[in-house]
Amino acid sequence: MSEDSLITIVDYGVGNLGSIRNMLKKIGVDSEITSDAVRITAATKLILPGVGAFDAGMESLERSGLIPVLGERVLGARVPVLGICLGMQLMTHGSTEGMRRGLGWIDAQALRLQPTDAALKVPHMGWNLVRPVREAALVDALPEEPRFYFVHSYCIRCERPEDVLLTTTYGEPFHSGFHRGNVWGVQFHPEKSHKFGMHLLRNFAQRC
Numbered sequence: 001m002s003e004d005s006l007i008t009i010v011d012y013g014v015g016n017l018g019s020i021r022n023m024l025k026k027i028g029v030d031s032e033i034t035s036d037a038v039r040i041t042a043a044t045k046l047i048l049p050g051v052g053a054f055d056a057g058m059e060s061l062e063r064s065g066l067i068p069v070l071g072e073r074v075l076g077a078r079v080p081v082l083g084i085c086l087g088m089q090l091m092t093h094g095s096t097e098g099m100r101r102g103l104g105w106i107d108a109q110a111l112r113l114q115p116t117d118a119a120l121k122v123p124h125m126g127w128n129l130v131r132p133v134r135e136a137a138l139v140d141a142l143p144e145e146p147r148f149y150f151v152h153s154y155c156i157r158c159e160r161p162e163d164v165l166l167t168t169t170y171g172e173p174f175h176s177g178f179h180r181g182n183v184w185g186v187q188f189h190p191e192k193s194h195k196f197g198m199h200l201l202r203n204f205a206q207r208c
Contacts (some may be wrong), residue, residue, distance in 0.1 A: 007032075009046075012064040035064055037065065043079060048090065050083075083184070083186070109159075111155060112153065127150075128188075130188070139177070141203075142199055149193045157174070
């Protein structure tokens with residue numbers, strides 16, 4: 001792989017980093033896991049992972065001291081970044097789950113899932129269909145009926161319709177993917193989503 005294909009996975013103490021790196025390795029994409037600000041400063045592509053509660057995630061990110069360098073790379077240098085699950089939610093202005101402010105890289109908020117069907121449990125856990133609502137590099141040529149693995153109790157609501165990339169229905173529709181400029185986010189776990197996840201991560205590595 002060329003140096004341009006190296007993806008930097010941000011280690012701020014939250015997330016299943018090894019699973020992401022293993023999936024990237026499976027599709028032939030070089031990656032590194034790091035909490036080193038110098039390495040992140042040199043990054044040409046970033047993945048912001050995350051699992052767990054919003055406030056705990058922001059606290060971990062703040063303790064890592066990486067917010068300024070991430071902001072410079074994403075907002076200043078316009079480095080492509082992919083937020084996964086909690087990582088996607090942290091990119092927004094905040095979450096009804098907690099009190100802390102998010103990174104504010106995209107106009108959106110994380111809201112509690114409230115399916116109208118009482119038979120649907122929260123958290124939403126398992127495979128579900130996603131529907132691209134527009135063309136974009138991340139979802140280019142996805143296999144038919146793309147299905148991804150979800151584990152979450154909160155979902156994204158974008159303030160700008162043009163930022164919505166993917167929708168998923170769990171009782172009612174929610175925004176399962178967003179995109180604005182160099183900022184991409186998905187609520188599901190591509191690293192656990194077999195051929196669909198491989199395709200999406202390959203698109204991020206090669207096209208975004």
